[in-house]
Amino acid sequence: MKRILLFVGTNFAVMVVLGLVANLLGVNRYLVGSGLNVTALMGFSLLMGFGGATISLLLSKTMAKASTGAQVINDSPDATHRWLVSTVQGFATKAGIGMPEVAIYEGAPNAFATGAFKNSALVAVSTGLLQSMTREEAEAVIGHEVAHVANGDMVTMTLIQGVMNTFVVFISRVVGYFVDRVVLRNERGVGIGYMITTVVMDMLLGVVAAMIVAWFSRHREFRADAGAAQLMGRPQPMINALARLGGLDPGELPKTVATLGISSRGGMMALFASHPPMEDRIRALQQGQR
Numbered sequence: 286m287k288r289i290l291l292f293v294g295t296n297f298a299v300m301v302v303l304g305l306v307a308n309l310l311g312v313n314r315y316l317v318g319s320g321l322n323v324t325a326l327m328g329f330s331l332l333m334g335f336g337g338a339t340i341s342l343l344l345s346k347t348m349a350k351a352s353t354g355a356q357v358i359n360d361s362p363d364a365t366h367r368w369l370v371s372t373v374q375g376f377a378t379k380a381g382i383g384m385p386e387v388a389i390y391e392g393a394p395n396a397f398a399t400g401a402f403k404n405s406a407l408v409a410v411s412t413g414l415l416q417s418m419t420r421e422e423a424e425a426v427i428g429h430e431v432a433h434v435a436n437g438d439m440v441t442m443t444l445i446q447g448v449m450n451t452f453v454v455f456i457s458r459v460v461g462y463f464v465d466r467v468v469l470r471n472e473r474g475v476g477i478g479y480m481i482t483t484v485v486m487d488m489l490l491g492v493v494a495a496m497i498v499a500w501f502s503r504h505r506e507f508r509a510d511a512g513a514a515q516l517m518g519r520p521q522p523m524i525n526a527l528a529r530l531g532g533l534d535p536g537e538l539p540k541t542v543a544t545l546g547i548s549s550r551g552g553m554m555a556l557f558a559s560h561p562p563m564e565d566r567i568r569a570l571q572q573g574q575r
Contacts, residue, residue, distance in 0.1 A: 287508065288343075306480040317444065321459070321462045326401070326455060326458055326459070327455065330451045330452075330454040330455035330458075331451050331452070333446065333450065333451070333454045334447050334449070334450030334451030334452070334453070334454055334543045335447035335450070335451065337447075337450060338443045338446040338447040338450060339443065339447065340442070340446075341411050341446075342401045342439060342440070342443040344437070345399040345400060345439065346399055346400050346401075346406075347400060347487070349399045349407060349409065350388065353388065353390040353392065353409065354390050354391060355388035355390035355407075355409045356388055356389055356390070357386050357387065357388045357407075358370060358387055358388060358389055359384075359386060359387055365415070366387075366389070368420075369389070369415075369427070370387045370409065370425075371385055371426050372427050373385060373387045373408050373427055373431065375501060376427060376428050376431040377431055377434075378467060379516050380431055380432065380434070380435035380512075380516065381405045381435065382404055382431070382434055382435050383403065383404030383405060383406075385398070385400070385405070385406040385407055385408045385431070385434060386405075386406070386407045386408070386554060387407075387408055387409075387410075388407060388408070388409040388410075389409065389410055389411070389415075390409055390410075390411055390412070391411070391412050392411040392412065392413055393411060393413040393462050394414040394417050394418070394530060395411045395413070395414060396408070396409060396411060396414055396415040396426050396427070396429075396430055397409055397430065398430035398431070398433045398434050399439060399441075400434065400439060400500050401439065401440070403435065404440075405435055406434040408427065408430045408434070409433065410423070410426070416424065418526065418529055419525075419531070421517040421522045421525070422525050422526040422529055423523060423526075424517065424522065425513050425514075425517055425522040425523040425525070425526040426513075426526050426530075428512070428513035428514075428517050428523070429509045429510060429512070429526075430509075430515040431512075431513075431516065432508070432509040432510075432511075432513050432516065433505070433509045433512075434510025435512065435514060436505070436508055436509065438505050438508075439440065439510070441501075441505070442498070442501065442502065442505070445497075445498055445501050447453060448500055449494035449497060449498055449532070450494070452490070452494070453486075453490040453491055453494055454487070454573060455489060456486065457482070457483045457486030457487045457490055458479075458483055460482055460483075460486050461479040461480070461482035461483035461486065462479060464478045464479065464482040465477075465478035465479035465482065495557055496556045496557060499556060499557050499558060499559055500556075501562060502559040502560070503558065503559065503561045506559075506560050506561055506566065507561065507566065507569050509570065510527070510566050510570055511525055511569075511570070511573060514570060514573070520570040520571070520573060523570055524567050524571065527563050527566050527567050527570075528563070530563060530566070531563035531567075
């Protein structure tokens, strides 16, 4: 099952690097060395929280291409490639956004959109999706991805992720300070209680944050489905595409783009799922027809 956390691989890596740099620079000692400096901690939490998410957003296209092996085909003379580029261009014009880069990658049926800016996004489709769908169904999937771009979902999810990261960093260090100074009664700088508690709290609160981000991501999918129906002029092609995907193995996208795909597996970890069940998405489109 595709796990939530927008650009989780890049975001996590950046957060780890920022944390290591903060420790090397003695930031933790500055924050709690002679009493908890709440103002400084708030600033530090914002920097850590939004730093990772923002850098992940800015690197999203590069990371997506590298992790999937996607090849940009905007200038390709191949007939299928030209059809794909023309379809994206038509939807982009309807949605009022700039022409995205269009790419194809080898893999099971799936597709995704990414990029920091609406007018310079990337829309990528797998070879498996093109081989297993009718052109109308594939067009609906492309419309779904263009709708993500037009809705500004990349930026929205980055902001949500940044807010969650900020709360995780702030609360974990407040709890760490309490354990170190009140429970363990450490009076000399940053003690082992602070270090261990912050690491544990980062992990525990990170799980809760992931659930919240996943909830927003699932609602975002319904909007993109509706957007695809609007771009296509009717919902049936998107309904057909979702029904087709429901019977296929979508494969696993790399974690850096997992939340951006058209499809994901279900499973026991529904609270962490970036996508709603296919039947719920189809039902929402059918109800919208009435």
